[in-house]
Amino acid sequence: MTDVAERSEANVGRVLHRKEDAKLVTGQSTWTDDIQLPGMLHIGVLRSPMAHARLARVDVAPALEQPGVVAAYSGADLADEWVMGLPCAWPVTEDMVAPDHWPVATDEVRFAGDTVAVVVARDRFSAADALEHVDVDYEPLEPVVDMEEALRDEVLVHSEHGTNKCFVWPLETGDVDAAFSGADVVVKRRYIQQRLIPNAIEPRAVVVDPTTASGEYTLYSATQVPHFVRIQMALVLGIPEHRLRVVAPDVGGGFGSKLNVYAEEAIALAVARRLGRPVKWTETRSENYQATIHGRDQIQDIEIAASSDGVLRGLRIDLKADMGAYLQLLTPGIPLLGAFMYCGIYKMDAYSFTCTGVFTDKTPTDAYRGAGRPEATFAIERIMDDLAAELGVDPMELRRRNWIQHSEFPYDTVAGLTYDTGNYEAATDRAMELFGYDELRAEQARRRESGDRVQLGIGISTYTEMCGLAPSRVLGSLRYGAGGWEAATVRLLPTGKVEVVTGISPHGQGHETGFSQIAADALGVDFDDVDILHGDTRVAPTGLDTYGSRSLAVGGVAVHKAAERLIDKMRRFAAHELEAAEDDIEFDRGTFRVRGDPDSSTTIQDLSLSVFTAHDLPEGVDPSTAAEYVFDPENFSFPHGTHLCAVEVDTDTGAVHVRNYTCVDDCGTIVNPQLVEGQIHGGITQGMAQALWEEAIYDELGNLTTGTIVDYYVPGAPDVPHFTTDTTQTPATTNPLGVKGVGEAGTIASTPAVVNAVLDAVRHLGVDDIRMPCSPERVWRAVHDAGQQTGQDLSDDTAGGRL
Amino acid sequence: MIPAPFEYVRVGSVDEAVDALSEHGEEATLLAGGHSLLPLMRLRLAVPEVLVDLGRVDELRGVRDAGDHLAVGAMTTHHQVMSDPLVREHCGVLAEVTGEVGDPQVRHRGTIGGACAHGDAAGDHPACLLALDATMVARDPGGTREITAADFFTGIFETALAPDEVLTEVHLPKLDGSWGFDYQKFQRVKQAWAIVGACALVRREDGRIGEARVGLTNLGSVPVRATGTERLLAGAAAEPDALREAAAQAAEGTQPPTDSNARPDYRRHLARVLTLRALQNSLAS
Secondary structure, three states, X not given: OOOHHHHOOOOOOOOOOOOOHHHHHOOOOOEHHHOOOXXXXXXXXXXXXXXXXXXXXXXXXXXXOOOOEEEEEEHHHHHHHOOOOOOOOOOOOOOOOOOOOOOOOOOEEOOOOOEEEEEEEOOXXXXXHHHOOOEEXXXXXXXXXXHHHHOOOOOOOOHHHOOOEEEEEEEEEOOHHHXXXXXXXXXXXXXXXXXXXXXXXXXXXXXXXXXXXXXXXXXXXXXXXXXXXXXXXXXXXXXXXXXEEEEOOEOOOOOOOOOOOOHHHHHHHHHHHHHOOOEEEEOOHHHHHHHOOEEEEEEEEEEEEEOOOOOEEEEEEEEEEEEEOOOOOOHHHHHHHOOOOOOOOEOOOEEEEEEEEEEOOOOOEOOOOOOOHHHHXXXXXXXXXXXXXXXXXXXXXXXXXXXXXXXXXXXXXXXXXXXXXXOHHHHHHHHHHHHOHHHHHHHHHHHHHHOOOEEEEEEEEEEEXXXXXOOHHHHHHOOOOOOOOEEEEEEEOOOOOEEEEEOOOOOOOOHHHHHHHHHHHHHOOOHHHEEEEOOEOOOOOOOOOOOOOOHHHHHHHHHHHHHHHHHHHHHHHHHHHHOOOHHHEEEEOOEEEEOOEEEEEEEHHHHHHHHHHOOOOOOOOOOOOEEEEEEOOXXXXXXXXXXXXXXXXXXXXXXXXXXXXXXXXXOEOOOOHHHHHHHHHHHHHHHHHHHHOOOOOEOOOOOEOOOOOOOOOOOOHHHOOOEEEEEOOOOOOOOOOOEOOOOOHHHHHHHHHHHHHHHHHHHHHOOOOOOOOOXXXXXXXXXXXXXXXXXXXXXXXXXXXXX | OOOOOOEEEEOOOHHHHHHXXXXXXXXXXXEXXXXXXXXXXXXXXXXXXXXXXXXXXXXXXXXXXOOOEEEEEOOOEHHHHHHOHHHHHHOHHHHHHHOOOOOHHHHHHOEHHHHHHOOOOOOHHHHHHHHHOOEEEEEEOOEEEEEEHHHHEEEOOEEOOOOOOEEEEEEEEOOOOOEEEEEEXXXXXXXXXXXXXXXXXXXXXXXXXXXXXXXXXXXOOOOEEOHHHHHHHOOOEOOHHHHHHHHOXXXXXXXXXXXXXXXXXXXXXXXXXXHHHHHHHHHHO
């Protein structure tokens, strides 16, 4: 136990090293794949090599003859296991098309990677070998891969529905036509959000134990959302919810890809139920690329209207979003999370947004870090640069003319949200100073003037995001299938130690550290005396898990509120013990005192022991030293920041070198600066990867041609520059901690900052668009096609290849 | 990683390796560092029935001074090659090129022999060895033969090695101080293969270029020499215009592949740009 003097320093706001790390860096963690149960069998999943085919015959008999094989099932064999198909929890419109999505396909396969059959063997190697002996007759059907082609409804993904259109979702505020007809300038663009692969370092894995003494099923899964998995799997398999325990052991990253409920979880439960033995399935990286959800994949047609002095009037968005072949847990809702963010930090009179969801014969899409908001932020931040170029003003100046002033908060945006607070001026001023904006502009001018082979570009992204998902009532109005609250229980143990139970499900963020800081400060106990329990529906039965930068802004606040509630409870015991009126009891840093009588006091730890013994309690009060709080936020939170990027573009080769990246983020009150910085670093890198490197490419037959990490360019440390980061802290006014969340900020901000920088480097050469990722070939061709070629002979063949 | 089933044979000497290959014929594949073979086996694109592991054949490791040339054992790792004093002194270009392979983990496992026998025109070694006029030494039951680098790389992932032949050594010329060199590797991310690479060796002679050799990575199904460039530079003045004129011929006669990174015209363009840069740096080095 630390003494009072040492404890007096607040934990919140300080760098405290992550509690989680010692275990992780010494290999003591327990990933789902580490779990070994007696008699455990291993599942292999046969996946379709074709994007679209009828399953004329699936014969598992030859696989059953292979060594070590215990069972093998076709989709038909398992059909009676399912009470319903895999659910989509976000039917965004009343008439949304929601095709059946069975864990194992029975009649047709609709993307390369769709499940065809299941083999169960004594070890995973035998299972993998036996998969090659399942006999399948695929009758090829024409696939549809391109979204716009799919919208013609000539080739159908789900023929029984007669259309590839999943839904159309509109939003309109203000008089859009008037805003556009009265505008001096209208800029219209099409931006392509390429498809991305989330690439969590730990692949998905599932273990099911059906052999527990109490007769329940325990499902271990590498998931972000054990509570969602429990509910959905209970429904899909008809297992009573109280008979299904879901555990998320140590989970190695998710980025949204584990915010889902997957076929393999259902398959593992079904096989375990059939065989009465524990089973395991672990994904290979190749399977991860095909069968775990992808992100983005949208076509954005955007139009912005402004007056000649650069004041924004209106914005029109026509969005097409690729669902892939099926709806996963939140697939159709993801693009709609962007619907409210296209206006960014700017004021304008009118806004219209239409999103069309489209089925194609590709891997389903769903939440990927930022989920809808990076796409929206990219579009508005890019078109602000394009508009600035059109108007001939500095892009930052254009932003200043239009953003919500600090004095104008709270502000009701044109998209219908209320931004509680923010200070775009402060973050921008600090970022520009750290970045050396004026000096870099001067260097840019020199390079342009001298016709330097290497041109310099400066990219801006003054982003905001809505996070802390979410107010339940708002989610209800969007037809989301759940609420957005989060639960916490704070328990004082007899020896004065503290257990905090959270419904948040960490997978790398450092919640155990951050939440310990919050609880330690609220209770006045030592940081090391707090343990955070999570990720097991038996331990933390109430919760809505981790996604949408909600853990701190919703779950952390719940911890704080539960701790406050516990202090109130303990205050009654203190009053009784100190023989004073409850109103006269003061609580400060772990000690209860009688007001005006400094000698009359007791510590929270001593009090905990005395309540535990329950020898002398106030009348009618039960001896509980625990308190629960379920926090439902009144509003989203709105982190913001200014990200500035300087790139060098080699006009001879098209190579882009990121020279400088500076950002100042405002995520409200900071609990632990090191956790914030870590999130920002990773976030920037992931967003930069979309700008420059990553792209999931399908050929016209629906084959994923970037099927391994060799072809899909995930950047490493040598590929990114040093990041200069700083923060401003404008506390959120909608929660008592003033926190906003930071998990997605870097990713949301960085993609447009980088692409804007690339374009800024070559815009004077006549280039106004380069598709992401801005690969060297695309940059070089853009420069070359703009007629500013580098003097080389380029007359030879340009045929073939995909760009 | 779950490859298809295979039989595993560990050999302790080159003779044992040759015997194993003779016994199993085309079903057998040699395992060196495994950094090309194992990923292919993981994807079941390579399904050898017998894997002959050279990992403990010590006679294949190390660099020795063989008088007029260096002899590098086929199982010498990239890390050993790039940090070997003899290589650095006499054949610095190979140290530089090897330093561009993969990442430190790859370089501590991957071997020069494996990189050559894999026959990947997108790999960094083939173009360099071609420019060096290196010689490959192979042994089969009948004895030892030497194969020039130019004859060694025969097609897409194909080499002149017979199924029962073991690549034992790579012979490198000793280059004196009159040679400058540079390798320009152009890639998407640091760990990726080269979209195009240009390896230049230039011998300076009284302010002129005595001889220039340029090997190009990933510009065809096999590594190629920029013969047009080399021809123009032989005896040319070491001046910018001469280099530029010569580099413009770098892609002459090549048949570059198409992939998601580059169509052929862009690859040819890169070959010219990178060749020029490699030549300029070679003269400056």
